[in-house]
Amino acid sequence: MIAPFPFASIPAAADRSASTPPASHPGCIGPLPIGGLTVVVGPAGCGKTRLLRRIAHLLADDEPAARTILADRQAASVASLRVFEALLLAHKQGDRWAVGAHEIQAVGARLEQVGLTQAAGKLVADLAGDAHYRLRLAQALIRRPDVLLLDEPDPPLPQAAQAGIAALLKRAAAEQGMRAVIAMADLHTALQVADKLLVLRQGRLLAIGTPDELRDPLRAGRLDIAPAPP
Structure with missing residues (x-):
């Protein structure tokens, strides 16, 4: 039995706090660059996942025609499926279940894009962490989102x-003209791959800017993203 695919375009929020800013970018983070990569960077537990979810829901409210896909930690493939099957399931979500040459070619192209061609016949349960993360990215990309x-x-x-997967997403954003956002804890990688940075610490947005704007204050410690002592 094939279970429903866990990724979904984000629905409009059922209710919105009166204090939520009217802009589609919480905390006035400004527009997400089209064809570029925005990196949400900060230590574990600083609120990166919560910010991604807020951005997704507010974009769905303000841009209902745009396909916004949130690939978060709750999205998991069916472990008993082969990698090819899991990606095909993502491709056919919300569509009729006829499968032809077009669908087969699309799945093959995405597997190649994320470096999983050789893993197509493996069980999802047998994938290592890196490969599982690449599959999650491929499942989102194959649905041609406007925002990922x-x-x-x-x-x-x-x-x-982490740097390799961020680079894959950055290239995909440029090729597809989409807005891409990725969360990570590694500041060095973030400075290398980002077109725009959102710097978080303890649930607070410390800084917004390009790597060129934020590299010196981050490295000099004027923007401290180290986790708070226990």
Whole structure:
């Protein structure tokens, strides 16, 4: 039995606090760059997932025609499916279940895009953390979103693996003309890949800007994102 695919375009929020800013970008973070990558960076537990969810819901309110996809930690593939099947299921969500050459080619192209061609026949349950995260990205990309928000995995990936996936998302954003957002804890990687940075600490938005604008104050410690002592 094929279970419903867990990713979904974000519905409009059922209720909105009167204190929520009317802009589609909470805390006046400004527009997300089209064709670019916005990085939400901060230590574990600082509120990155919550900010991604708020952005997704407010965009759905303010831009109902846009397809906004939030690929967060709650989105999980059916473990008993093969990787190819899990991605095909994402591709066919909300569509009729006829599968032809077009669908097969689309799945193959996305697997190649995220570096999972050789893993197509593996069970989702057997994927390592890096490959599982790449599958989550592919499942979102195959649905051709206008806005894609990708939460960090739990547990976090090694720095090199996180940087590689962020670079994949950045290229996809440029190629598809979408707005992409990714959450991560590694400041070095964020400064390398971001077009725009949102810096968080203890639930507070410390700074917004480009890497060029924020690199010196971050490295000099004038913007401290280290986790608070217990």
